[in-house]
Amino acid sequence: MSKLLITAAEVAEIMDCSERHGYKLIQEMNGELKAKGYITRAGRVPRKYFFERTGLSGQEETNGEV
Template identity: 85%
Template sequence: MSKLMINAEEVAGIMDCSVRHGYKLIQEMNGELKAKGYITRAGRIPRKYFFERTGLSEQEEDNEGI
C-alpha cells in the first residue's frame, strides 16, 4: 500500500525542484484544502490531491523507478 501523504522531499523529486520549493507547493495546496474545510498537516499533502492538482498520475511516478 502506498503512503497516503507525501512530504516535501517526495514533492521535490517528482516535480524536479528544490525541497524548499516543495514545501512552498505543499503550503499552497494545504491552504486550498483548509479553505475547503479539510484538516491539514504541515509539511505533508495527501498523495491523491497532489497528483490531481499537478495533473500527473501516480503511474508515472511508479514507472520512474523501473
C-alpha cells in the same frame, strides 16, 4: 499499504525542484484544502490531491510510487 501523504522531499524529486520549493507547493495546496474544510498536516499533502492538482495523475501508477 501505500503512503497516503506525500512529503516535500518526494514533491521535490517528482517536480525536479528544490525541497524548499516543495514545501511552498505543499503549503499552497494545504491552504486550498483548509479553505474547503479539510484538516491538514504541515509539510505533507494527500498524495492523491498532489497528483490531481499537478496534472500528473497518470504518473502515480506508472512510476511505482503508490
